[in-house]
Amino acid sequence: MATIPVMEIFGPTVQGEGMVIGQKTMFVRTAGCDYRCSWCDSAFTWDGSGKDLITPLTAEQIWERLQEVGGTRFSHVTLSGGNPALLGSLGELTRLLAGKGIRMAVETQGSRWQDWLLEIDEVTVSPKPPSSGMHTDWGKLDELISRLSQRTDGKSVSLKIVIFDEKDLAYAIHAHARYPHIPLYLQTGNPDVHTGETDSHALSLIRRYEWLIDQVMDKDELNDVRVLPQLHTLVWGNKRGV
């Protein structure tokens, strides 16, 4: 049976961002990413610094570990990374979890397709804006979003774009015009993913959130959007595993 490179399993905690913000969920964080975003808050999944954490686990072993950690206190699991969509082997896990009646969410930048994405209740596609230093393959994104938005079984897809500056906002306006019927979430960027200071960091992130609100409220190209901070950074700063 194929294994999945797992870096962390933790929870239950709240999903801090995006379309299921606030949802009580367990997290399964996989290793590896095809991107190298300048401001990545989980660079340990791809820069080598977390390589000792990587544990190859089968779907059954992940389910056992979820129960060890979360007991009976969860009904929702979030697959995060890295980019979980690098891993075809996650299909075994999504089938197993669906069979247990677990609702699932995933976040991916939309650069790779996997058939198991069709089984995910809430797919957050988070293309990366200019501040990331990454390049978006719009053709690939078109196809992925088209396939996910054709689902008619109550499963949903959204776009989430992190905004650090006005170039990122212009990118978001382009994406919104390209996919007008896909719910769009704009998210405050976190410029310091290393500080251990919680309170002053939270207050500075709130000021960044206010800046983003002001920008979006002013633009009639961005009317049907949601603007959100990352709740977990407000509560726990950059602490891992919460």
Added chain:
Amino acid sequence: MATIPVMEIFGPTVQGEGMVIGQKTMFVRTAGCDYRCSWCDSAFTWDGSGKDLITPLTAEQIWERLQEVGGTRFSHVTLSGGNPALLGSLGELTRLLAGKGIRMAVETQGSRWQDWLLEIDEVTVSPKPPSSGMHTDWGKLDELISRLSQRTDGKSVSLKIVIFDEKDLAYAIHAHARYPHIPLYLQTGNPDVHTGETDSHALSLIRRYEWLIDQVMDKDELNDVRVLPQLHTLVWGNKRGV
């Protein structure tokens, strides 16, 4: 033509709470409430202190005012109060806004039915827990939730319960067991709706949010729920009209 007692029209701003948290929206706040919650953050809508603000407006006049204030920078309107469901005359406004292609949300405690509720895209029903000092008529709530959840046209309904203490949590557990298929949002209470201090208030609300997260994560009766703060109080404290 019937008029609607309006206290405030403002925006666009973000919806700070509940099922459409973060949504860019205009607010129309109506006067009057059948409740007197101990911790109400909009008591000026019912305690007489805001009576000079009340302006009787027709639906057409409200639409004009929305455009004066929001220009072309909105496609979503939130009806808030007080309890907007006291007002049958809002039906003229909801028809007018629906005709303009405006999406609408409303928040009501669920104590009164209005047929226009059926036209609202996102209905937040917020029954009030023990800390409010109010009493819930569960029979009435059953009927209202049943009527709203039978809609099949993509329109949605959720429950939102403010949590100050463990008695409120027990109330939320009861409500969740009673309406297991209605999405449930639990929200941090704001114990000081008058302070002008923003930063220290935000930090204390974040600690309250952390307490609520801890409580909910620990309870397997509250697995499929969302736990959220009020974003507007984090950004603007108790300031009105933002």
